[in-house]
Amino acid sequence: MRMETDTLIKTQDAERINDTRKAELLSTPIEHIDITKFDARPIIDSMGKMSFTSRDLARATGIYNQMLEDPDCSIILVIAGSTSAGTAPWPLAPPK
DSSP states (O other), X not given: OOOOHHHHHHHHHHHHHHHHXXXXXXXXXXXXXXXXXXXOHHHHHHHTTSOTHHHHHHHHHHHHHHHHHOTTOOXXXXXXXXXXXXXXXXXXXXXX
16 A cells, blocks of 8 residues: 555654653652541542433442441452543453
């Protein structure tokens, strides 16, 4: 397959822009929040009235709290990560 010169230049420019943006984003260190310094419960409770991932986080927090309160409950899996939009091909475990 032959690539037109104009297309090649546009592709190269896009890659250069992405490399510059990546360098810019990686130039600032990520600062983590010390969760022992404040009470996040009001924020999480408020997120339950928001949309999509915010509401999911509040719901997950409620489920996790129920798990902690139940002496017969074993916590098997806790996932931490980005709250950005995205979907997994399966809920929590791969299909059998």
